Amino acid sequence: MAALTPVQEKFILHWGEMGTKWGVNRTVAQIHALLFLWPKPMHAEEIAETLSVARSNVSTSIKELQGWGIVKVVHVMGDRRDHFESMKDVWELFRVVLDERKRREIDPTLALLRECVAESAQGKAEDTHTRERLTAMLDFFETMAGWYDQIRRMPTDAAIKFVRMGGRIQKLLGLAS
Amino acid sequence: MAALTPVQEKFILHWGEMGTKWGVNRTVAQIHALLFLWPKPMHAEEIAETLSVARSNVSTSIKELQGWGIVKVVHVMGDRRDHFESMKDVWELFRVVLDERKRREIDPTLALLRECVAESAQGKAEDTHTRERLTAMLDFFETMAGWYDQIRRMPTDAAIKFVRMGGRIQKLLGLAS
DNA sequence: CTCCTATTTCTGTCTATACTGAAATTACTG
């Protein structure tokens, strides 16, 4: 039941590998790839069979994907089982993932860097070098975070236009070196 | 020998955790953090002692960091041992890492998506839905890769100005929704 | 050429995480 075409399998396996390289569990990434490709919502049993993983593993992974906000439960009339579907819009998908990674990883790093710089400043003149380094790092993260927040606020279509325009903006603004 | 200040330790430990969340070995990330903070090049023995890891582990991790292109060997007069130092400029650092991740992960994904879309097209009208999804994904990756390549070509200071300008560009270009 | 130091490679061990299957829970249906 629900056998994969060679192309589907190829993509799902690759997506799983990509996941591991970016700190995402392989099965989680595979399930996401499957739901992304699949034309209609799937229930847990179906996912488990299609990917040959344990039913319980699917349960855990789905929760993870829901935690990231990229998979939602839907219900099918006359079927008591939960069905799951992935967010369809690729741009929206990556935006959600980036938001979440910023919230979970970048924001705490910013907080820590601020603490470190502050504590380092109290330590008198000792360790000026460390303070300089941490300040440079903090400055980088603050700039990038601020930039992302601004892009983030754009409606999707504006963001897409913005990206498609790419480096041409450079010339427009006379930023060339 | 070479004891860490509390601030240094805090940053190094955090950087290690960050590494794991982004698919980088904890020790590799810690060594990088150490070299980033340290005012002068360190030899392997010194690194091993400071972080309390095995000498061999340092050797492997340093090779990894060299593979990423963010750590270089330098030599100190009258000392036969290799000394290592991290790239200093934070902007340059992230640029190098992004370049490498693009080369290792994004470009192969692009290639695979192109293959999948092509193969899927041969399969006649069957599986139109999968083809649509893969095409949307490919389009996203191509757009982002193209965008990155353009930013990538800017000299660092232009890129920084560009990022610092951030969303204001939106208004300048009248992209507001 | 030999000794010595530095570095890398290799193999086995350990640990964190992923995963499974069973049991427990939840929530529907007749």
Add this chain to the structure above:
DNA sequence: CAGTAATTTCAGTATAGACAGAAATAGGAG
């Protein structure tokens, strides 16, 4: 309010990756 289907939790197992220590290699210096 049983009885059943679906889902989650849990506890044990398996596995991949990280790591240490030993052995091998490389590469001077005398």
